[in-house]
Amino acid sequence: MITPAIIRAVMPAAGRRADVYGLLLADAAARFDISTPARAAAFLAQVAHESGQLAYTREVWGPTPAQLRYEGRADLGNTQVGDGKRFMGRGLIQITGRKNYLLCGFDLRLDLIAMPGLLEQPEAAAASAGWYWHTKNLNRFADAGDFLGLSIAINGKNKDGLPNGWADRQDFWTRAKAALGVAA
16 A cells, blocks of 8 residues: 555655565564554654654754753653653654654564664664554544644644644645545
8 A cells, every 4th residue: 555656646655665664664564463444544644744744763853942941851751861862752653752763663673672673774764654654653643634633643742732834744644644545
């Protein structure tokens, strides 16, 4: 269901990255039960936004005030000095924090604590997006057509009650639904 051609239709700026990620995202979708056109459309829309159309597998580090707050966050498992930057967002859906790297690495059989940069590589970046989707039970939002709820579950809310990049996410979702034949 996910192919390079579908990726190009959803993410026009992806270019050759669509070829690199086509099979990898299809494999992640199969492995993590992203098994209907509605689920695939929602998944690709979120991946498109979170990765800048497959351009980024690592969070752009400022550090911003929000990024500085990663340091010492027990909920992220960032208990050691330097964990905030070391376990910054990586992968196509940004895995963030020592705890999430540990859990993701365990399930994907990768030592992400010793080698966090593995999440920047295409295979792990795609697999980690599927892992995140599955472990957060995000199919429930896709199945219900609740794209706002899905986007908030991934990125939280801003002061207006919307997720970061809401208009961008909606545009990708519209493209993905059209590419996969999901009713609007």
